[in-house]
Amino acid sequence: xxxxxxxxxxFFAGYxxxxxxxxGLDGAAEWPALRAMLPGLAGRRVLDLGCGFGWFCRWARxxxxxxVLGLDVSENMLARARQAGEDPAIRYARANLExxxxxxxxxxxxxxxxxxxxxxxxxxxxxxxxxxxxxxxRLVFSMEHPIYMAPxxxxxxxxxxxxxxxxxxxxxxxxxxxxxxxxxxxxKQHRTIGTTLNLLLACGFTLTHVEEWRPTDAQIxxxxxxxxERDRPMFLLVAAQR
Amino acid sequence: xxxxxxxxxxFFAGYxxxxxxxxGLDGAAEWPALRAMLPGLAGRRVLDLGCGFGWFCRWARxxxxxxVLGLDVSENMLARARQAGEDPAIRYARANLExxxxxxxxxxxxxxxxxxxxxxxxxxxxxxxxxxxxxxxRLVFSMEHPIYMAPxxxxxxxxxxxxxxxxxxxxxxxxxxxxxxxxxxxxKQHRTIGTTLNLLLACGFTLTHVEEWRPTDAQIxxxxxxxxERDRPMFLLVAAQR
Numbered sequence: 001x002x003x004x005x006x007x008x009x010x011f012f013a014g015y016x017x018x019x020x021x022x023x024g025l026d027g028a029a030e031w032p033a034l035r036a037m038l039p040g041l042a043g044r045r046v047l048d049l050g051c052g053f054g055w056f057c058r059w060a061r062x063x064x065x066x067x068v069l070g071l072d073v074s075e076n077m078l079a080r081a082r083q084a085g086e087d088p089a090i091r092y093a094r095a096n097l098e099x100x101x102x103x104x105x106x107x108x109x110x111x112x113x114x115x116x117x118x119x120x121x122x123x124x125x126x127x128x129x130x131x132x133x134x135x136x137x138r139l140v141f142s143m144e145h146p147i148y149m150a151p152x153x154x155x156x157x158x159x160x161x162x163x164x165x166x167x168x169x170x171x172x173x174x175x176x177x178x179x180x181x182x183x184x185x186x187x188k189q190h191r192t193i194g195t196t197l198n199l200l201l202a203c204g205f206t207l208t209h210v211e212e213w214r215p216t217d218a219q220i221x222x223x224x225x226x227x228x229e230r231d232r233p234m235f236l237l238v239a240a241q242r
Numbered sequence: 243x244x245x246x247x248x249x250x251x252x253f254f255a256g257y258x259x260x261x262x263x264x265x266g267l268d269g270a271a272e273w274p275a276l277r278a279m280l281p282g283l284a285g286r287r288v289l290d291l292g293c294g295f296g297w298f299c300r301w302a303r304x305x306x307x308x309x310v311l312g313l314d315v316s317e318n319m320l321a322r323a324r325q326a327g328e329d330p331a332i333r334y335a336r337a338n339l340e341x342x343x344x345x346x347x348x349x350x351x352x353x354x355x356x357x358x359x360x361x362x363x364x365x366x367x368x369x370x371x372x373x374x375x376x377x378x379x380r381l382v383f384s385m386e387h388p389i390y391m392a393p394x395x396x397x398x399x400x401x402x403x404x405x406x407x408x409x410x411x412x413x414x415x416x417x418x419x420x421x422x423x424x425x426x427x428x429x430k431q432h433r434t435i436g437t438t439l440n441l442l443l444a445c446g447f448t449l450t451h452v453e454e455w456r457p458t459d460a461q462i463x464x465x466x467x468x469x470x471e472r473d474r475p476m477f478l479l480v481a482a483q484r
Binding site: 147151152153157159160161163164165166167168169170171172173192193194197198201206207208209210211212214229230231232233236 | 389393394395399401402403405406407408409410411412413414415434435436439440443448449450451452453454456471472473474475478479
């Protein structure tokens with residue numbers, strides 16, 4: 001069972017103050033890279049798994065998507081998404097992605113931002129997504145990078161020479177990781193890149209792009225604190241095709 | 243230009259004493275995982291890029307391969323490969339993989355063990371390999387894992403609590419890495435997993451398996467020192483298809 005941390009009030013309050021919550025897609029540094037992996041959306045049917053505040057759903061409609069279905073497990077998130085305005089072509093629904101049922105061959109694009117690392121029954125979900133896409137349909141998603149998630153203590157430390165390093169351990173020990181981020185005891189599911197990609201292949205997907213997100217020079221110039229993100233990847237971005 | 247470190251006498255003397263040099267394939271802990279990724283070889287034409295002492299070439303013949311071509315840049319390695327015995331179906335040749343020419347559609351399998359991380363012009367080589375395979379032909383290779391290669395100081399350190407950690411930095415800064423391993427100043431080419439996989443895709447390959455090598459429980463029971471290899475991956479194993 002996935003932890004529904006977004007309905008924890010302290011977590012939700014903290015999450016609501018993040019740049020990506022206040023500014024939307026443009027507040028997420030990895031968004032330009034993820035956007036570049038998307039197909040054209042005009043006239044397409046789009047599924048957003050873990051839609052949060054609905055920023056992507058509304059963006060997809062602005063790109064001309066015909067229909068958008070945004071699913072999320074969090075009542076808090078969905079309430080905020082619905083407050084952002086009515087659009088008869090966008091439907092928000094509560095769903096636990098661990099056990100969600102999806103209509104078959106109903107979508108041209110399945111999208112998910114920073115949600116899959118919470119999923120325990122990941123292969124089950126990928127099989128449902130594969131079946132929910134039309135042949136040739138795309139899956140584009142981001143997740144927390146396993147280098148970011150693996151460590152017992154996920155935070156930079158100084159080595160003996162004072163160099164800033166990210167302390168990897170347990171990378172090849174897959175399973176839950178509990179961290180304190182906005183709230184105590186946030187549980188994520190650590191998997192290697194190889195495991196994630198092989199699950200996609202086993203479910204019938206063809207891999208089309210794999211990117212370990214890296215801030216651009218322009219992003220670092222505009223926001224020097226991002227330079228640290230070049231020492232270890234925070235996000236894994238993947239595109240695949242049914 | 244690739245550094246030909248295997249023709250450095252000190253390096254070669256040290257390399258010749260490694261388990262994988264003395265015992266052959268069974269002396270390499272990652273071999274069972276890599277072997278499991280290989281297609282059947284009976285009657286097949288096999289190319290080994292960076293064949294070293296020729297252990298894989300001879301194993302491929304023992305599996306029934308019809309012809310095997312082993313390429314290596316090192317005279318030292320090729321001399322040792324030739325000393326291991328004559329087989330008219332195995333040909334060893336000296337080649338710099340940075341600028342090698344390969345016959346077109348001439349091989350069913352291209353194999354490479356721990357060689358690609360030395361290659362500067364990697365995309366060029368992958369294009370040549372793609373063209374050298376028959377349609378449906380396979381590429382199976384291992385390389386040093388980028389988590390292993392990225393750090394400024396690639397060695398375990400103790401964190402403030404005495405925990406053994408692998409100090410990642412510069413993971414997203416691709417380019418040469420110089421380390422002291424068997425000899426001073428061994429130069430390898432660091433690339434992220436994403437870059438390696440996207441180069442394969444750009445060259446026309448379909449990805450079929452991606453594995454970050456992990457010692458099995460049985461391997462650790464037989465050789466407890468291997469337990470450390472679960473903290474960070476040393477090898478990346480990839481299978482692809484033309």
